[in-house]
Amino acid sequence: MVATLKDVANKAGVSTSAVSRAFTDGASVSSKMRKKVEKAASELGYSPNFLARSLTTRRTKLIGLVSNNFHNPIFLEVFDLFTRGLQDRGLRPLLVNLSDETNPEQSLQMLRQYSVDGVLVASSTLPPEFSMAFRSKGIPVINTFGRYSSSPEVHVVGIDxxxxxxxxxxxxxxxxxxxxxxxxxxxxxxxxxxxxxxxxxxxxxxxxxxxxxxxxxxxxxxxxxxxxxxxxxxxxxxxxxxxxxxxxxxxxxxxxxxxxxxxxxxxxxxxxxxxxxxxxxxxxxxxxxPIQQIINSSIELMVAMFDEPNRYPEARLFPCQIIERGTLRPRL
Amino acid sequence: MVATLKDVANKAGVSTSAVSRAFTDGASVSSKMRKKVEKAASELGYSPNFLARSLTTRRTKLIGLVSNNFHNPIFLEVFDLFTRGLQDRGLRPLLVNLSDETNPEQSLQMLRQYSVDGVLVASSTLPPEFSMAFRSKGIPVINTFGRYSSSPEVHVVGIDxxxxxxxxxxxxxxxxxxxxxxxxxxxxxxxxxxxxxxxxxxxxxxxxxxxxxxxxxxxxxxxxxxxxxxxxxxxxxxxxxxxxxxxxxxxxxxxxxxxxxxxxxxxxxxxxxxxxxxxxxxxxxxxxxPIQQIINSSIELMVAMFDEPNRYPEARLFPCQIIERGTLRPRL
DNA sequence: TATTTCTTTGCAACCCGTTGCAAAGAAATC
DNA sequence: GATTTCTTTGCAACGGGTTGCAAAGAAATA
The missing domain is CATH 3.40.50.2300 (Response regulator)
Structure with a gap:
């Protein structure tokens, strides 16, 4: 049904490795070869299967986006910023709705089964142990909007x-x-x-x-x-x-x-x-x-952890700011 | 690092097939075998890799959840219901934020690369061609909140x-x-x-x-x-x-x-x-x-399409209802 | 032109599972 | 107890890719 790498290799009359390389940035391929492969690929409407690829590369580009707050309108902004930020970097958010759950076991197992590259825990109410569970299994995790003081073992991005x-x-x-x-x-x-x-x-x-x-x-x-x-x-x-x-x-x-x-x-x-x-x-x-900054920073930190999984945990805190509108009386 | 099926097989002293079967419902395994395997598995903290599995089963349980509206608070309710509904059925939402995009090409390619089992297009503003693009590639697609009249080729769930x-x-x-x-x-x-x-x-x-x-x-x-x-x-x-x-x-x-x-x-x-x-x-x-009903029905229809990919397209429309509060004067 | 060096290519093994098939074992029948 | 039938198991091929290594080809050097 859907074209595979082998189909492309046959059509172009080259080896499967050549096709694979043609679709890999920085791989050793001549430009003639790449052209030939691309031609065959586009005729067949081929594009590589990320999941098969992930088996050997050990990178799925899937990111677990975990939240337990689907009622506060601020989280719509949060999801918007997260999804866009991730997409811009070629990452894909696998959304997990925690609802009332505070036990990480289930989510942990599920996200491991999908081999996510990392987990973003977007919550200001979950206990630090939640994020810790991921970290202890070696999955990069950032607790966005989390509390920094009590969980120095986990990366936290948010405010003080x-x-x-x-x-x-x-x-x-x-x-x-x-x-x-x-x-x-x-x-x-x-x-x-x-x-x-x-x-x-x-x-x-x-x-x-x-x-x-x-x-x-x-x-x-x-x-x-x-x-x-x-x-x-x-x-x-x-x-x-x-x-x-x-x-x-x-x-x-x-x-x-x-x-x-x-x-x-x-x-x-x-x-x-x-x-x-x-x-x-x-x-x-x-x-x-400053949720825009918090979210950008969370994603950047996550990306940095891909290259440096054992990066020393840090807390990135952004200053807040009073927005004066109409519900307080004037200052003295 | 993380235990694989082979590790479990070695530890339990059985073949990999046996382990695989022990983790497959309805497979031919004796209960002794299953017990033995489960013991080894839990000692190693093993759970099967869904993505590797999907290569042969051709089921990822990933569902593309596509939306172009991250500003209207109603969509927070929509995401909540969708994610819960999908999770309850063991499906996983891969969230796609379309923002201003109305061209399906990019999302289509991306979702194909991740071999999603289906796509839920949650939008009342996208043109029918958007969903059609998925259908024409053989990916089950439901247009939730979509317009039914103009795209009889695609499943639509929503209202009239x-x-x-x-x-x-x-x-x-x-x-x-x-x-x-x-x-x-x-x-x-x-x-x-x-x-x-x-x-x-x-x-x-x-x-x-x-x-x-x-x-x-x-x-x-x-x-x-x-x-x-x-x-x-x-x-x-x-x-x-x-x-x-x-x-x-x-x-x-x-x-x-x-x-x-x-x-x-x-x-x-x-x-x-x-x-x-x-x-x-x-x-x-x-x-x-009735968004709860609309979303449930969308998911049910999606699941039904897994078994019957060429199911004749239908429109499921739910009646709306006036909710009387305080912004209209009384009836005559 | 012969030799050395660098680039490109293909082979084959591997990633982590599933599954058809045949062999082995257990249970049922005679 | 021998034969037949059913269940359980392992082998090996497969799904769609990637990659180390060695061979082939091209370019650079002598």
Whole structure:
């Protein structure tokens, strides 16, 4: 049915090695030979079978792209950037939807069966052990958006969540809020823990500011809304640092329902700066996470690991940035 | 490094065929043999290489998942459902981001090189020729969310966009709007064309209703917003049928800026019923597209084609449904 | 032109599995 | 117990490529 290397060799009257070489960059072939082969190949509509090739080259150019977050719109941006970045380098993303799973075993086995060249774990909630499982089997792995401190054995590309928490704290302090709160994502998420940690650390410098914290069940609109509605039954803070933009939007919705106004009655700063946050109807002040850079860097690091599998693990952290929009009152 | 079938065979003291059979369902192996092999295999941490296997079985279980829309949040839901559905059946999605490309050649070649078992084209904007290219090379292909009428050679799973357009028209008529407009996505998108077609057809039955139409540059918030702002400089209709929810949300934002109120001054009905449309702060009346069913059905059809590659092409269309929320005035 | 060096080519083994076929072994029948 | 039938096993060829090595050919040097 579909033409093979042998067919091309027959048609061109040359050996199979010659054909193979004609399709390999930098192989030892004369240009006459290459021309002859290419002619035969194009007449037959031949192109090499990557999977057969991978058997000997040990390179599939398949990359496992693992995520456990298919609900937060920011991940659509993430997938877009990852797929384009990989494609541009001739790599192919094998998408793995982890859903509720946090155990690496299944994914690990599956990705090994497909001999992926590497694995990109795109998650800010998975425990470091997840990525470690791949590394310990010798598969290059990058934990994008991961926590760097606790897993120095694995490459991490992302941001310093602790510092981001401090940044939020400084910002609220500068705007003279006297009672602030952190409204995080799921308590077990490493990103939430770290942002809270930084937030408290920094706030400790302002003894006059009251601080509290609480967690939403997940990074989602409804979770944010629900949590804020719950909070509204008690003492409401003057400003909230919200662990994620989609969560923030839920919170905004709740605030409106309660009958309060942003930023007049209550301040809000989000996290991520997803596209939607800049929509005029939302206009969320938030902390921008440079996902374009993070993703590019993740891919570059992955590619570098192909040549240097035992590369010493590093953490690549990018600075975040406050994006001023309409949900915090002006600075002093 | 990683254990192969031969290693297992040596360790267990049996032939490679025996090992192979032990890992194949329904193969002729005694249970003693299987036990022996499994023991050796688990000691070595062996699991079969799918790609090597695929050379002889001619099944990779890889499915190309092709999309050109990484901006509309509905596609996050689509990816979620597709990846889970495929995984549940032991299939693996190889994600292809088409971006601006509409030419199938590159994707076709790439997916052939990876010997995918089938291709799912998830797009309501790609021309039918795109999917046809795969079919003509003998690769099972389903056009999910595609247009059925113009490409009877390819399997299509989705909705009847013309009928959906009629549905919107009926709904607006029933609510006694006297000047309505269709605000579609990109004019070249088949889905936009069909929805407009149905909308006009149905509206033709109501000679007293004035009707017009216009197109946004793409299915996005900004495109919707921009288009509505532009429209606001001229004659504004009483109600808009918007070709997509994210577009609608942009339109809503513009309406607010203009100083009009929904549904008091102006009505709006969207399309898709993405998660976000049900957020309390948006509460968009819209037409629900049953994407869960569409995607399940697409996958089932794909699987059926494995056994019956020349299956006569069919269109599977699912009915849509109006979801009443807060952006249309009550029925008469 | 003869010799040396470099480039190009083909052979054959290999990558990691599967599978048709025949031989060996076990079970069933007489 | 001998014969027939069924099950299990191993051999060897195969799937679609790549690659080390040696031979052949071309170019460079003497």
């Amino acid at each position: 969540n602790v510092e981001a928490g401090r940044m939020a704290a400084r910002e609220l302090a500068q705007r003279n809020y006297k009672a602030v709160a952190f409204l995080g994502g799921p308590e077990i998420a490493t990103s939430t823990q770290d942002r809270l940690k930084g937030f408290r650390e920094e706030m400790a410098k302002y003894p006059l500011i009251r601080i509290s914290h609480t967690f939403a069940k997940e990074y989602s609109f409804q979770a944010g809304r629900t949590e804020m509605l719950r909070l509204s039954k008690g003492d409401v803070a003057e400003a909230y640092f919200c662990g994620d933009d989609v969560l923030s939007i839920g919170v905004l919705s709740a605030i409106k329902d309660i009958g309060l106004e942003v930023p007049k009655d209550i301040g809000l700063i989000g996290f991520n700066d997803m596209k939607m946050s800049s929509w005029e109807s939302i206009s969320l002040t938030t902390i921008h996470q | 966009n013309v009928e959906a357009g009629r549905m919107a028209a009926r709904e607006l008529a029933q609510r006694n709007y006297k000047a309505v407009a269709f605000l579609g996505g990109p004019e070249i998108a088949t889905s936009t064309q069909d929805r407009l077609k149905g909308f006009r057809e149905e509206m033709a039955k109501y000679p007293l209703i004035r009707i017009s139409h216009t197109f946004a540059k793409e299915y996005s918030f900004q495109a919707g917003r921009t288009e509505m702002l532009r429209l606001s400089k001229g004659d504004v209709a009483e109600a808009y049928f918007c070709g997509d929810d994210v577009l609608s949300i942009g339109v809503l934002s513009a309406i607010k800026d203009i100083g009009l109120e929904v549904p008091k001054d102006i009505g709006l009905i969207g399309f898709n019923d993405m998660k976000m449309s049900s957020w309390e702060s948006i509460s968009l009346t819209t037409i629900h597209q």
